[in-house]
Amino acid sequence: MPKNNAPLIQTVKLCKSYFNDELETPVLFDMDLTINEGEFVSIMGPSGSGKSTLMHILGFLDGPTSGKFLFKGEQTMQMNDDELARIRATRVSFVFQAFNLLPRTTVLDNVMLPLLYHPSIPASERRDRSLNAIESVGLTDRADFFTNQLSGGQQQRVAIARSLVTDPDIIFADEPTGNLDSTSGNQVMEVLQKMHTDDNRTIILVTHEHETAMHAERIIHLTDGRIDSDTTNFKRARASKAKSLNK
Amino acid sequence: MLLSDTIQTAYKAIIVHRMRSLLTMLGIIIGVGSVILMVSVGRTFENYILDQVETFSNNLIEVYPTGFEKFGRTTDSLTFEDAEAIANLTTVENVAPVIFIREKVQYGTEELSPLIFGSTSVFLGNYGLKLDKGRLIDESDEKSARSVAVIGSEAANTLFGNRDPIGERIRIGSRFYTVVGVLQSLGSALLQDMDTVVTVPFSTARAITGKHQLDYMSMTSKGDDDLALADIQSTLRQRHGIDNPEEDPDKDDFIARSSAQATEIIGQVTLGLTIFLGLIAGISLLVGGIGIMNIMLVAVTERTREIGLRKALGARRKDILLQFLIEAVTLTLIGGVIGIIGGVGFGLLITAVADKLLGSVSFSLSLSALLLSFAMAMTIGLVFGLYPAKKAANLRPIEAIRWDR
Numbered sequence: 001m002p003k004n005n006a007p008l009i010q011t012v013k014l015c016k017s018y019f020n021d022e023l024e025t026p027v028l029f030d031m032d033l034t035i036n037e038g039e040f041v042s043i044m045g046p047s048g049s050g051k052s053t054l055m056h057i058l059g060f061l062d063g064p065t066s067g068k069f070l071f072k073g074e075q076t077m078q079m080n081d082d083e084l085a086r087i088r089a090t091r092v093s094f095v096f097q098a099f100n101l102l103p104r105t106t107v108l109d110n111v112m113l114p115l116l117y118h119p120s121i122p123a124s125e126r127r128d129r130s131l132n133a134i135e136s137v138g139l140t141d142r143a144d145f146f147t148n149q150l151s152g153g154q155q156q157r158v159a160i161a162r163s164l165v166t167d168p169d170i171i172f173a174d175e176p177t178g179n180l181d182s183t184s185g186n187q188v189m190e191v192l193q194k195m196h197t198d199d200n201r202t203i204i205l206v207t208h209e210h211e212t213a214m215h216a217e218r219i220i221h222l223t224d225g226r227i228d229s230d231t232t233n234f235k236r237a238r239a240s241k242a243k244s245l246n247k
Numbered sequence: 248m249l250l251s252d253t254i255q256t257a258y259k260a261i262i263v264h265r266m267r268s269l270l271t272m273l274g275i276i277i278g279v280g281s282v283i284l285m286v287s288v289g290r291t292f293e294n295y296i297l298d299q300v301e302t303f304s305n306n307l308i309e310v311y312p313t314g315f316e317k318f319g320r321t322t323d324s325l326t327f328e329d330a331e332a333i334a335n336l337t338t339v340e341n342v343a344p345v346i347f348i349r350e351k352v353q354y355g356t357e358e359l360s361p362l363i364f365g366s367t368s369v370f371l372g373n374y375g376l377k378l379d380k381g382r383l384i385d386e387s388d389e390k391s392a393r394s395v396a397v398i399g400s401e402a403a404n405t406l407f408g409n410r411d412p413i414g415e416r417i418r419i420g421s422r423f424y425t426v427v428g429v430l431q432s433l434g435s436a437l438l439q440d441m442d443t444v445v446t447v448p449f450s451t452a453r454a455i456t457g458k459h460q461l462d463y464m465s466m467t468s469k470g471d472d473d474l475a476l477a478d479i480q481s482t483l484r485q486r487h488g489i490d491n492p493e494e495d496p497d498k499d500d501f502i503a504r505s506s507a508q509a510t511e512i513i514g515q516v517t518l519g520l521t522i523f524l525g526l527i528a529g530i531s532l533l534v535g536g537i538g539i540m541n542i543m544l545v546a547v548t549e550r551t552r553e554i555g556l557r558k559a560l561g562a563r564r565k566d567i568l569l570q571f572l573i574e575a576v577t578l579t580l581i582g583g584v585i586g587i588i589g590g591v592g593f594g595l596l597i598t599a600v601a602d603k604l605l606g607s608v609s610f611s612l613s614l615s616a617l618l619l620s621f622a623m624a625m626t627i628g629l630v631f632g633l634y635p636a637k638k639a640a641n642l643r644p645i646e647a648i649r650w651d652r
Contacts, residue, residue, distance in 0.1 A: 056645045060644075061559055061643065061644040061645040061648070062643050062644075062645045062646075063643060081563065081564050082563050082564075085558070085561055085562060085563040085564075085566075086561070088558070088559060088560065088561040088644070089560070089561020089562075090561070093560075094559055096648075100552075100556050100559075100648065102263070102553070102556075103263070104263045105259070105263055109259070113557075113560055114560040114561055116248055116249075116252045116256065117248055117557070117560055117561035117562045117563075117566060118561060123249070123252070162560075166561075
């Protein structure tokens, strides 16, 4: 049973291995991690450290090999495909490094896509919700453009709008600035930052760039599949706290 | 996910990937269309040729000297006496000995090279040829070897135009003949235009060619073709001194054949043609099918990533499968229907052209080819549309998104 005071995400001795012809390649070892609602967390580490794998497991795109993964206090290991699909549709959303938008499809249709799979948002609300999400990333004038007519930065903002449209509990961002120049990257990070500070959204960001990671209030370092350090980014945390006090 | 959303999603996907959709449909169109076209055209011509044979009365029997078919052997084995002997048999009637006159027919400046039959009064009836105007060749023409002729409707048309041919004199070789009758139009039979025939009395033909031997004879059986053929064969073998109890056709110096047998032989030939065309069509169906497989397999990588994305956004396995099912069914249905329309359309076109050239060709659609090719195309489309989708839908979203094979 989900508990009301349970953390959003809790893992206990979470392990992940990949198997290739009986050959086991361990990626994550005994990961104990708790993330609460409203946090903005960066997961950092060199490539091969397991940061993306961890994020995919936490975002229900991949399954762990062993250990426990509780989402809002609910065990997720035994969930079937439909239950997992429901969580993906309603609770979590993703911003990918490669944008992963549908080509030759309009911005509006791309942003609306998750709503097609959402079990409870009525069809009549789809358009307004999508336009609101597009507005919040500043692309209202591009709503009827095909995504392949947009710049990389704009495409990533479409992806962010898509991740907002279902009003999920967590937004995962996997190297969201990795394919962008620094100006577009900064714009994208500003949008993400705003989502956190203004709407108090929980954001988990995977990156290997220090500067990008510094947008978060909490920074977790992974090395070789283990948590190396888990620290508070005081500069951001204070700013965020000050802002919430001002309100 | 609502069904209406799934349908819309599927149609959007078809339109977004319009090139791939078109190529998939093209494979189905070509496969289905060619099978229907080939098999239907084959059957159309089979029917046409069988019609040609069946135009003759059903119990027509023809007897040829062997050399008629085999070069280098005697062609003079049949005599008028043979015909008289056969006429005495109880199993046959309407025995008509035939001598061809190989000459041109002229009237004024018009000229024609028809088949000129010298035969008796029963000859025309054996082939279902009926009189339109004037009279037939009768016994007294035969007895006196008169120079009279009965001509086919087309021959009359060519030689006389709108004028009445009865009583006019035509020239055959160096002699003049009076036209006494014109036949009704019959169309073509055995690929021979029966409306251009010219017939003269047998005795006249014999007199001017000086031949004692027959080119062939025609008759009808009194009901049982096999009995009649057996009688004819034993009579002729006896008269020609041929000892052939084992019925080896090589030993005989004649061939006796009923129109039913001819129909059967021709039917076998045209069936062979249909099978051959069907085989070619089958190959094009296969090629079309391989085309579909190719396109779908090439699309797998891209589509697997799309499926991964949709799953990441919350699509259930059945949402994915239903979408791909609708896509595949739509493409194969549209392709199949266009293929059917195209195949039948081209078939009708070819038939229309053939009808102009040959006459009395009517299109015969092969329903079994239609259904079979459609079912095949449908199966290929569905299997190769759904199988990769099913595999992808069973992957974890991240595996599908990162698919790169």
